[in-house]
Amino acid sequence: MLIRAQDSVLIVIDMQDRLVPAMQAPARTIRNTRTLLCAAAEVGVPVIMTEQYPAGLGATVPELAAVAGGATVLPKMHFSCMEDDGFAAAFRGTARKQAVIAGMEAHICVVQTAASLIEEGFDVFVVSDATASRTLESEQACLARLNASGAGIVTTEMVVFEWLGKAGTPAFKKLLPLIK
Template identity: 90%
Template sequence: MLIRAQDSILVVIDMQERLVPAMQAPARTIRNTRTLLAAAGEVGVPVLMTEQYPKGLGATVPELAMPGAVVLPKMHFSCMEDDGFAAEFRRQDRKQAVIAGMEAHICVVQTAASMIEEGYEVFVVSDATASRTLESEQACIARLNASGVGIVTTEMVVFEWLGKAGTPAFKKLLPLIK
């Protein structure tokens, strides 16, 4: 199935000041998440961002600040177990969740699993998702793939949201992909 902008919501999980430096390939993860945020803004995809225990792990890294994004604190590992997040997610009335985040094997996998249980189409952006160890990232991707989650890349999401070349959105986003 295609990832369609009108059906999608972008969920950015726990990309926080004290968490990002401990991850595998943090620069790649942040760069690709910035591209996803730019694309979401360009094609009208709503964005929800979470912060796991912000008092201890800090705020979302400044590189990912986006006007209009809803940033929600949480304590549960699965975003869907947090009443504030779950209410806002459902309020958006979208059937597809595109997820980027940290840590892949904890909060990303539990959130994706909860969304699948509720009947949503879920896509995890592998090059915008990270854990502290490569083994944890690989286990997360294997588990999600086996459970029906679409494993995608940043470029896959951007080009599926765009749908065609030659549009003003395409021309604006193309330099971020090249």
């Protein structure tokens, strides 16, 4: 199944000041999430960002906040975003059926959010190169579990090119430098 811009919501989970430095490959994760945010803005995909316990873990990292544009940013305490009433209402309010997820930590908030969305019948795509945990084993376990549960395990480039759909458009020309 293709990831279509008109059907998608980009969910960016807990990429916060005090959490990012502890992750595996934080620079890769932030760079790819930044690309996803720019692509979402260009093709009209709504964005919901979360911050787990922001008083303790800080705000979304500046590199992402700077390109988040009109993203909805929601604080939360639940590990599964869908257990948070504000998030669940914001997500359902988009009336879209596909969730494209990037975030931290893969084996906690990402896996629980994705599992909740799958249980509710949404199509879920987890962006492997924009998702991280403190250990590689935890990250791999998350992706394996979600793959077995029916989530699509995808990369940033897969998402961007599926959202675009074809070459030669103004959006393609604008986003191409982010991929190269």
